[in-house]
Amino acid sequence: MTALVRVPAKAGIQSGRRYWAPAFAGERGR
Amino acid sequence: MIQLIVFLPLLAAIVAGLGNRMIGNLAAKLVTTGALFVGMALSWPIFLGFLAGTQVSQVHPVMSWIVSGTLEVAWALRVDALTAVMLVVVTTVSALVHLYSWGYMAEDDSQPRFFAYLSLFTFAMLMLVTADNLVQMFFGWEGVGLASYLLIGFWYHKPSANAAALKAFIVNRIGDFGFSLGIFGTFLVFGTVSIPAILAAAPSMAGSTIGFLGGRVDTMTLLCILLFIGACGKSAQLGLHTWLPDAMEGPTPVSALIHAATMVTAGVFMVCRLSPMFATSQTATAVVTIVGAATAIFAATVGTVQNDIKRVIAYSTCSQLGYMFFAAGVGAYGAAMFHLFTHAFFKALLFLGAGSVIHAMHHEQDMRYYGALRKEIPWTFWAMTVGTLAITGVGIIQVYGLPSLGFAGFFSKDTIIESAYASESAYGGLAFFVGVLAALLTSFYSWRLLFLTFFGKPRWAQSEHVRHALHGDGHDHPADEDAGHDTRPNEASAEEIPQGTGGYQPHESPWTILVPLALLSLGAIAAGMAFHGAFIDPEEGARFWGRSLAFDAQLMHHMHLIPIWVKLSASAAMVAGFAIAFYAYVRNTAFPAAFVGQFGVLYRFLLNKWYFDELYEIAFVRPSLWLGRLLWKRGDEGTIDRFGPDGAAALVVAGTRLTARIQTGYLYTYALVMLLGIAAALAWMMR
Numbered sequence: 174m175t176a177l178v179r180v181p182a183k184a185g186i187q188s189g190r191r192y193w194a195p196a197f198a199g200e201r202g203r
Numbered sequence: 204m205i206q207l208i209v210f211l212p213l214l215a216a217i218v219a220g221l222g223n224r225m226i227g228n229l230a231a232k233l234v235t236t237g238a239l240f241v242g243m244a245l246s247w248p249i250f251l252g253f254l255a256g257t258q259v260s261q262v263h264p265v266m267s268w269i270v271s272g273t274l275e276v277a278w279a280l281r282v283d284a285l286t287a288v289m290l291v292v293v294t295t296v297s298a299l300v301h302l303y304s305w306g307y308m309a310e311d312d313s314q315p316r317f318f319a320y321l322s323l324f325t326f327a328m329l330m331l332v333t334a335d336n337l338v339q340m341f342f343g344w345e346g347v348g349l350a351s352y353l354l355i356g357f358w359y360h361k362p363s364a365n366a367a368a369l370k371a372f373i374v375n376r377i378g379d380f381g382f383s384l385g386i387f388g389t390f391l392v393f394g395t396v397s398i399p400a401i402l403a404a405a406p407s408m409a410g411s412t413i414g415f416l417g418g419r420v421d422t423m424t425l426l427c428i429l430l431f432i433g434a435c436g437k438s439a440q441l442g443l444h445t446w447l448p449d450a451m452e453g454p455t456p457v458s459a460l461i462h463a464a465t466m467v468t469a470g471v472f473m474v475c476r477l478s479p480m481f482a483t484s485q486t487a488t489a490v491v492t493i494v495g496a497a498t499a500i501f502a503a504t505v506g507t508v509q510n511d512i513k514r515v516i517a518y519s520t521c522s523q524l525g526y527m528f529f530a531a532g533v534g535a536y537g538a539a540m541f542h543l544f545t546h547a548f549f550k551a552l553l554f555l556g557a558g559s560v561i562h563a564m565h566h567e568q569d570m571r572y573y574g575a576l577r578k579e580i581p582w583t584f585w586a587m588t589v590g591t592l593a594i595t596g597v598g599i600i601q602v603y604g605l606p607s608l609g610f611a612g613f614f615s616k617d618t619i620i621e622s623a624y625a626s627e628s629a630y631g632g633l634a635f636f637v638g639v640l641a642a643l644l645t646s647f648y649s650w651r652l653l654f655l656t657f658f659g660k661p662r663w664a665q666s667e668h669v670r671h672a673l674h675g676d677g678h679d680h681p682a683d684e685d686a687g688h689d690t691r692p693n694e695a696s697a698e699e700i701p702q703g704t705g706g707y708q709p710h711e712s713p714w715t716i717l718v719p720l721a722l723l724s725l726g727a728i729a730a731g732m733a734f735h736g737a738f739i740d741p742e743e744g745a746r747f748w749g750r751s752l753a754f755d756a757q758l759m760h761h762m763h764l765i766p767i768w769v770k771l772s773a774s775a776a777m778v779a780g781f782a783i784a785f786y787a788y789v790r791n792t793a794f795p796a797a798f799v800g801q802f803g804v805l806y807r808f809l810l811n812k813w814y815f816d817e818l819y820e821i822a823f824v825r826p827s828l829w830l831g832r833l834l835w836k837r838g839d840e841g842t843i844d845r846f847g848p849d850g851a852a853a854l855v856v857a858g859t860r861l862t863a864r865i866q867t868g869y870l871y872t873y874a875l876v877m878l879l880g881i882a883a884a885l886a887w888m889m890r
Contacts, residue, residue, distance in 0.1 A: 180271035196384055197391055200414045 205263055205280045208245050208290065209333060211238040212297075213326040220319030231315035232305055235322040239298035242325075246290040253284045253747060254737050260284070260749060262335055269338070273394055281335040281398075285751035288540055289332035289472060292547040293465050295726075297325045299719035300460040303555055306715035307456055307562060310680050317357060321460065324350030328465050332472060337386045337396045340473070344382065344437065347466045348375050354461060355453040358682045367452035374446040378436015385429030388413070392422055402479040409483040427480060427487030431494075434470030438524045441498040445815055447521055451513040454681055455558030458513060463520050463554050464547040471527040471543050478536045478753035485629075488532050492630040495528025496637040501813065503644035507651070508809045511568050512557045515652050519594065520550055522641060526619050529634040535622035536752045537759065541738035542619055545611035548726030549593035555723065556587040559716050560656060563709040564663070565672040566683040570655040571697040572666035577657040579709040584657050586720040591653050593727035595646040595777050600770055607732075613774075614731030616642065618739050618762070620773045625761040639772045646780025654788035655697055662697065664705030673707055696796040697788075 215238035219231035226234075252258030260283035269276040282290075301321060308314055327346025334340035356368030386396065392408060393401050405423065413422040434440070439447035450462050461467070474481060474491065481488055499522050506518035523546050530539035561568055563580045577584045589610070596616045598609015607614070620642065623634040663669045668683065711717075737747040741756040748754040787794045799806045811817070844850075865872070 176267040176270040178269040178271075180269070196416055197388060197414065198417075200391060 204245055205249075205282050205333065206265070208242045208294065209280060209326065209329045211242055212322040212329065214238065216319045216322035216326060219315050219322065223315045223319075226315070228314045231318050232301075235318040236298070236301040236305070238322060239294060239301050239325060242329075243291075243294040243298040246287075246294045249282065250287040250291045253287045254734075256746065258282075258287070260751065274390065274396070276336055276338045276396060278339060279335040280333040282333065283751035284748050285472075285476060285540065286332050288544055290329070292468075292544060293325060293328050293332065296460055296464040296547055296551045296723075297321070297328075299722055300456045300551070300555070303459075303558070303716055303719040304454075304456045306713045307558055308454065308681055309713075311682065317354075317454070320350055320353050320357065321457075324354065324461060324466070328469070331469055334398070336398055337389060337401075340398075340476075341383065341386060344433070344469065345379070347461070347469065348372065348379070348437075351375075351450070351461050351466055354457040355450045357453055357457070358684075361452070361682070364452040367446075367449040371446040371450050374443055375436045378433050378443050381429050381431075381436070382433020385426055385433060388415075388426050388429060392426065398476065402477070405480045405483050421484065421486065423480065423484040424486045427477075427484050428490055430477065430480075431474065431487065431491055434473050434528075435494065436470075437473075438467050438470030438528070439498075439521050440470070440494050440525065440528060441501050442494075444498065444502070444521050445819060448514050448517045448812070451511070451517050452684075454684065455513065455554060455561060458517070459551045459554035459558070462517065463550040467520060467524060468527070468543045468547070471524065471531065471539055474528070474531045475536045475540055475752045478531070481531070482534070482753045488534065488628065489630055490532075492529045492532025492628060492634050495525045495530075495532055496630070496634045497525070498522065499525030499529065499641040500637050500644075501525075503641045503648065504809055505812050506648040507644055508806060510571050512560065512570050512573075512652065512656065513554070513568060515570075515648055516550070516553050516557055519553075519645065519648065522645065523550065523594075526616060526638065526641070529623060529638070530619040533623050533626035533628045533631045533634060534753075534755045534758055535619065535626065535739075537739050537744050537748060537754050538615065538618040538622050540752070541735065542615035544734070544738070545593070545615040545727075545730045548723055548730050549590045549611055552586060552720065552723035552727050553590040553594065555716070555720055556583055556590055559583040559712045559720065560587075561684065562712050562716070564666070565668045565707075566681070567663075567666045567668040568684065569666070570652065571700050572662050572669070573656040574659040574663070574697070574702075575657070575661040576709060580711045582711055582717050582720065586717075586724050587653060587657070589724040589727050591649045593731075595649050595780065596642065596773060597777065598731075598774075600774070609731060611727050611729070611731035614735040615738075617770070617773045618735070621762045621765055621769060622758055624769050625765050626758055635769075639776050642773050643776035643780045646777045647784045650781050650784035651788055654784060658789055659697075659792065660702045661704045662700045662702050663707050663709075664703035665701055666705075669705060669707045673705060696799060698792050698796050 212235070215235040218226070218234050222231060249258060260281075263280040263282070265278035265280060267275070268278050301318065304317065304321065308317055311317065324347060327343050327350055329343075330346060331340055331343025334343055352368050352372045355371050356364050358364045389401060390396050392413065393404050395401065408422050411422045412419045413425060415425055432443075436443045447462060447467065451458055453462070481491065502518045502521035502525060506515050506522060509515045509518060523542070527539045527542050527546070530536070530542065559580065560573070560576065560583055563576070563583065564573065567573070593610040593612045596610070596613040598613030598617075599607060600617075601607040616638075620635060620638040623631045623638055625631075736743045738744060739759055739762075741760040744759060745754050745756045787798075808814070865876075
């Protein structure tokens, strides 16, 4: 199934597994 | 089939909304109402299938939505027992409210817009309850918020309606901020937004810690509390409740559908949907219990003194939502969903009944100007009576093996109160006592509403709306609904309002209004008796809910072993509330005024809703306005504009003015300048 929205992982939502959410600053995802 | 249920309302909303005046009132009403009745007809078999055990949980993929690295968000419609319960609630109440609106909104000028909004709301709500991942749930969550905003502000020419719509939107954004942080955090911890995957992984994360705002806190507690903040906003729990009473500015059918039966229960639904996650954190469930119990008692106290009929029911809704939350908090998720289910029927009934009264009284909403309507609008009276019997929880407990008999609220509310007592949870005992006290207040304000409206002598003559009907034009425009802001502390009590009909003759509502009342009455009578086994019985419930929520069969079993006084306490509270209301509003009608004279401070405290609005005005609204004004006047106008565009423009103006002064048009001035120029040039060359 083709996705309606496809964003390269590096482009923003997840760049290098660091998340843009100041509240969780410094926390790394699994 | 589920695709039809979910997307038909969207299609109808598009047709009615874009077609608007082109297709006319009738077509818009037929399309939207038809879509909802089809949805209702398709939803009940699914629910009954789960009851009978023939239906199994399914997920119907629609399309892939967002893909970015490991973040994968799909559109999928999840159908399990929990969804099935919500499906019948949403489609049934929505279909009946659509039908009711044929009568109620008959005189309105923009009916296609109204029906398009209603159907759009239903679509968003269905999207929310069928969500298989948190992002899709958030989409539905925001969709219902938008529809709620549009419908509260439906009469956009009324400033009060606009203000209420904005208030609802902004307060909900505060809750949604917590909710979205919760979703971010959940994705951070679990690496997925798929609900089944999160619930499966949740127990393994219990006890871990996460960095938040610079500190380290328990992961599951943090995530659950963040998500619960979202639930508080949507379900009007203490602290974020202030928008709900003001939302009564919207048309009454909207209050019944969105602000009683469906949207405001989304928070409870979300907590139940994520119940395996909440079950991993004792702190989070304690917070849910305390907030729920506090809301139940707070809203009930405020509801006892309000004079606007819709406001009383609005606070009652707030209070009942508190019940659902503390049931979820003590681990009785089945009981919370059961109360959600029965509450949808009897509360929608009470709201639509109130709408019928308002319709009959020419849009007077103040109960002090009602009275003696029993004989004038008998059908509405009986419907409201059934609703009141259901919400107060009238019924007989099981004796000698005979089946228990009772109205819907009897089964669900008593279950919540008993399960709070039976639970091992730290705050269960507190929740039990608060629940019983709130049951007394619930009974009091519900019967007070009924007695003030339907009993006693008529007090219609002084009502502005009624006078308007008698002397002015006879038209009946629903937008004339009151603001309901009348909370002046020195107001007269009902007893002091001069009696008399003023020659006004209330009229019973048309069949489009009475049929939904009749059908909802049926639900309010039977929903408890018919379905209590499936929702809360230890064995049957475990089978019905399956894995759709964390059903605690042991707690439901313990509930049967509690002492008899606990079982009777809720009913005793109900009888006491009735007795007080009967004494104060039928027997000795001078009593309320005397009571207010004695306890004026308490009365004003409750009448002003514990001064929450005033507190927020000082704590949040004024500082925000001050900050906004500072940034506007000092920051924007005083700094940026002053040295930026305004300053540059002023400089050019000053420069040109100087130049213009030199260009006088007198020949001798120019000759002087030329002479000075030549002198300067000569001086330069001869140096």
